[in-house]
Amino acid sequence: GAGVSQSPSNKVTEKGKDVELRCDPISGHTALYWYRQRLGQGLEFLIYFQGNSAPDKSGLPSDRFSAERTGESVSTLTIQRTQQEDSAVYLCASSLLGERAHSPLHFGNGTRLTVT
Amino acid sequence: RKEVEQDPGPFNVPEGATVAFNCTYSNSASQSFFWYRQDCRKEPKLLMSVYSSGNEDGRFTAQLNRASQYISLLIRDSKLSDSATYLCVVKSYNTNAGKSTFGDGTTLTVKP
Numbered sequence: 605g606a607g608v609s610q611s612p613s614n615k616v617t618e619k620g621k622d623v624e625l626r627c628d629p630i631s632g633h634t635a636l637y638w639y640r641q642r643l644g645q646g647l648e649f650l651i652y653f654q655g656n657s658a659p660d661k662s663g664l665p666s667d668r669f670s671a672e673r674t675g676e677s678v679s680t681l682t683i684q685r686t687q688q689e690d691s692a693v694y695l696c697a698s699s700l701l702g703e704r705a706h707s708p709l710h711f712g713n714g715t716r717l718t719v720t
Numbered sequence: 721r722k723e724v725e726q727d728p729g730p731f732n733v734p735e736g737a738t739v740a741f742n743c744t745y746s747n748s749a750s751q752s753f754f755w756y757r758q759d760c761r762k763e764p765k766l767l768m769s770v771y772s773s774g775n776e777d778g779r780f781t782a783q784l785n786r787a788s789q790y791i792s793l794l795i796r797d798s799k800l801s802d803s804a805t806y807l808c809v810v811k812s813y814n815t816n817a818g819k820s821t822f823g824d825g826t827t828l829t830v831k832p
Contacts, residue, residue: 637820639822645824646807646822646823646824646825647764647807647822649820649821649822695763695764706751706752706769706811707752708754708766708769708809709764709766709809709820710766711763711764711765712763713762713763714763
């Protein structure tokens with residue numbers, strides 16, 4: 605079946621602009637995650653959704669970052685007033701069950717964001 | 721101290737070698753463990769889950785040591801295609817905070 609789909613695959617934006625990143629999880633997966641990975645670094649957790657609610661937003665780096673999920677499906681990550689330090693690959697993952705289960709994450713290809 | 725720690729390497733080994741990576745975790749309530757591989761400029765992909773009794777998948781063997789709080793990955797008969805960064809993942813159920821914690825990865829380069 606189809607995997608996790610993210611769009612756009614690449615985004616170049618000017619400092620100060622808003623961007624919206626989209627994630628379509630695997631059908632039927634109840635849990636959805638956003639991570640950020642800067643060049644040469646590890647994965648940085650941003651936010652986790654169980655259904656449409658977000659029990660853990662602890663990783664969002666500032667109030668410029670927000671995310672929502674609707675219909676227990678598509679999620680969007682919005683970054684307002686982008687800064688150069690926001691440049692990174694934004695990875696979305698989904699899993700069949702949530703955190704309280706032995707259920708691995710499946711990742712999309714990521715959105716490579718470059719803020720100029 | 722990070723919740724999940726890995727030796728970043730790099731590990732440079734010849735084809736056919738056996739190589740092992742360890743990953744330590746700090747939360748004793750951790751319940752689920754996984755190994756992922758990540759190729760350069762690609763997304764992480766699940767390599768294998770790690771079970772309490774240890775498990776094997778072809779040339780790959782994963783083990784869990786709860787007493788010492790580490791997991792390991794053993795790769796036998798290394799292939800050039802095994803060159804990648806290997807990430808360990810730990811899931812803990814003792815809090816309401818829901819996130820899988822990734823290590824920063826161990827880089828492996830297999831050379832001819």
